[in-house]
Amino acid sequence: MRSLLHILLALMVAAAAPAGADEPLKVTAIRAATIEFNRRMGLTGEIAARETLSAAFPTGGRITSISVNDGDRVEDGAELARIDRVQQEQALRSAKAQLAAASAELTAARDNEARQSQLxxxxxxxxxxxxxxxxxxxxxxxxxxxxxxxxNQAESALEDTVLLAPNSGTVIKRLAEPGQIVGAAQPVLQLALGDRYEAVFNVPEAVLNFGTAAHAPPPITLSPLDRPNVTVSGTVREVSPLVDPASGTVKVKVAMAHPLTGLSYGDAVRGGTEQTDGSGIALPWSALTATSQGPAVWVVDKADSTVSLRQIAVSRYTSDSILVESGLDEGEIVVSLGAQLLYPGRVVRYEEPAQ
Incomplete structure (x- = not known):
C-alpha cells in the first residue's frame, strides 16, 4: 500500500513539473528562403497537319469507288474517288442529240434565209x-x-462525278466509303497540304495562364510516347479563344521545328513545358499544420530555441511542397519534422537537413 502511494506521489510531482524542465526536443528544421516557383506540365496530344483541305464532290450521289487510303501521297490532279454517273451520262447523250438537232435546224434556216434574200x-x-x-x-x-x-453543263456534271486532288498532299482520313450516298460539298477525304507538322493539345483551362502580353507562351518539348529521349522543340502557334464546355479544356496548337522520326498524322505525342509562377518561400508538406484560422507552421526563435505557431497564407500546393504567399520572412527557421510533439514555448534542438 505504501509503495502504491509513493508511485502516485511521483506521478503527481512529474505532472506538476514546469514545462521548461523538459529536455530540448530534437527536430529537423528548414531555413525559409525565397526561390522561383517553376511548374512542370506534361500532356499527351496528337500530330496534325499545319494546313488541311477537305475534298468533296460538287454534286451528290452514291460513291462507287475510292482510289486512296489513309497515309497515301497524292499529286495535284490525281483521281481520288468516283460517284455513280449513269444520270450524268444520259444527260450528256441527250445534250449531244439536242445540239445535233439544233445545228441541223440552224443549217436549214441559214440556207432558207439565203435563198429568200436572193429571191x-x-x-x-x-x-x-x-x-x-x-x-x-x-x-x-x-x-x-x-x-x-x-x-457544256452536261460535260461538266459528268466531270464532277470524278473527284480529283486539288493540290498535292497526303490523305489523312477517309470520311466516306464506297456505296455511301453523299450530298453536294460533303467531305469525302481530308488531305494534309505541304510537309509541315504541328501538335494539338487539349489543355485544362485552370492551368492555362499564357497567351497574353504578361504571360508569353513557354517553349514546348515534344517527344514520342515510347521514346522520351527523342525530342524536338515546339512553339505555341495558336490558342483557341473557346473553352470546350464538356471537358473544360482549350485547344492549343504547337508548331514543330522538325518532324519526329517515326510519327505521322494522327499519332500520339508527349508535350512538356516548364512555367515560372513568380517567387516565394517553399516548404515541405511535413512542415504544415493547421489551426482554426487555417494553415500554420512552427517557427523557431533563434534567441532561445523555443517554438511558436505562425499562421501563413498558402498560394499553391504542389505534389511535394507548399508555396507560401505570406506569413514568413526570409531566413526564419521552420520545423519540418517532429512538429507533432510541439507546443508553444517548447525548447527544441534542431538541425537543418543536408542539402
Missing part, C-alpha cells in the same frame, strides 16, 4: 417572206447556243 433581190418573193426567214434563222441560232450551253 427578194430579183423580186420573186415578198419582203414579209424574207423577214420570216431571217427571224427563223435568228431563232435557230439561239437554240443552237442554248444546246451548246446545255452540252
Amino acid at each position: 427578194f433581190e430579183r423580186g420573186a418573193t415578198t419582203r414579209a417572206t424574207r423577214s420570216a426567214a431571217t427571224d427563223r434563222l435568228a431563232a435557230a441560232a439561239a437554240r443552237q447556243a442554248q444546246a451548246e450551253a446545255e452540252l
